[in-house]
Amino acid sequence: MADGEFEKALDAATRRYMPETTGIADLKRLSAGASQETWAFDAPTASGTQELILRRAPGGIPESRSTAIGQVREAKLIQICHRHGVKAPNVRYVLQPEDGLGVGFVMDRVPGETLAPRILRDELYAAVRPQLARQCGEVIASIHDVPRDELDFLEEITPEQQWRNTWNAYEKYFLEWSPSPVFDYAFRWLKERVPARDRVTLVHGDYRNGNIIYGPEGVRVVLDWEIAHFGDPMEDLAWICVNSWRFGNIDKPVGGFGDREQMFEGYEAVSGVKVDPERVRFWEIFGSLRWGVTCRSMAFTHLTGHDRSVERPAIGRRSSECEADLMILLGRS
Numbered sequence: 001m002a003d004g005e006f007e008k009a010l011d012a013a014t015r016r017y018m019p020e021t022t023g024i025a026d027l028k029r030l031s032a033g034a035s036q037e038t039w040a041f042d043a044p045t046a047s048g049t050q051e052l053i054l055r056r057a058p059g060g061i062p063e064s065r066s067t068a069i070g071q072v073r074e075a076k077l078i079q080i081c082h083r084h085g086v087k088a089p090n091v092r093y094v095l096q097p098e099d100g101l102g103v104g105f106v107m108d109r110v111p112g113e114t115l116a117p118r119i120l121r122d123e124l125y126a127a128v129r130p131q132l133a134r135q136c137g138e139v140i141a142s143i144h145d146v147p148r149d150e151l152d153f154l155e156e157i158t159p160e161q162q163w164r165n166t167w168n169a170y171e172k173y174f175l176e177w178s179p180s181p182v183f184d185y186a187f188r189w190l191k192e193r194v195p196a197r198d199r200v201t202l203v204h205g206d207y208r209n210g211n212i213i214y215g216p217e218g219v220r221v222v223l224d225w226e227i228a229h230f231g232d233p234m235e236d237l238a239w240i241c242v243n244s245w246r247f248g249n250i251d252k253p254v255g256g257f258g259d260r261e262q263m264f265e266g267y268e269a270v271s272g273v274k275v276d277p278e279r280v281r282f283w284e285i286f287g288s289l290r291w292g293v294t295c296r297s298m299a300f301t302h303l304t305g306h307d308r309s310v311e312r313p314a315i316g317r318r319s320s321e322c323e324a325d326l327m328i329l330l331g332r333s
Helices: 003-017 071-083 116-121 129-144 159-173 181-191 234-239 260-271 277-303 311-316 319-331
Strands: 025-029 037-045 048-056 091-094 104-108 201-203 212-215 218-222 229-231
Touching: 003 037, 003 091, 003 104, 071 091, 071 104, 116 129, 129 201, 129 218, 129 234, 129 260, 159 181, 159 277, 181 277, 181 319, 234 260, 234 277, 260 277, 277 319
Parallel strands: none
Antiparallel strands: 025 037, 037 048, 048 104, 091 104, 201 229, 212 218
């Protein structure tokens, strides 16, 4: 679809689903669309301007990635979470086939910052920075509190399945092409310690810097719910602690701005559930391994010609950082 046709179709859809608007203006592409396309635009009304975001599959065509729940279900999940008081975006409408725009949805655009280096260093966030770890714990607890009976479209992924899915990806693409003794050992270590299926809740699956919009007062909204599932809630508490999301502030394990104990206190205060630090540690080690395998997959898609770009090999090189992180984490065993 040409740019002019795309904008015309989005204009018509916005008028259809938001009849108070008079069309759209200032349409801009915000992402390259390796995973999702993100577009920002305004929708003027008689009383002001609605600032909106379109999130859709690249080219409007759904991806076949088994880990993604799909844009329609993601929109439904976000709506349910928003209704239950979770810091999730407000979805305005979901694209329909007759809109001619493919698969996606439109939500309110929330002002704020997602870039971790600014959150960790800019003076604007200096006052709230010591409170962010606790806030993150509180927000994660609110996610885990969303009633399961309203989310019957999501699948459960057990700890054993998480291990198996990651191993399958590593075995399929990397054992012969680019084996890693560190990854090999980490897989074995984790397999021997996979926690039993216990408490099962909604899990965001990608709660980390980059997927959170912050303001001077703290967390404003959580983005990117595409790999949400039912699973072990400790997974969310661990993922934001993976060293890759600390952006150089390695002494502050929670996102580079706080301590685990602060996050645990916030989580326990809202959920009433005691955190198991050893279970969180398992998921932090797993998260470092999972991200390492993901980085290698980026390099693989570039080197094999499936998707050549500057970004993919640059991310691929970061797998060595994950190896270093794993050696430190496993060395403390």
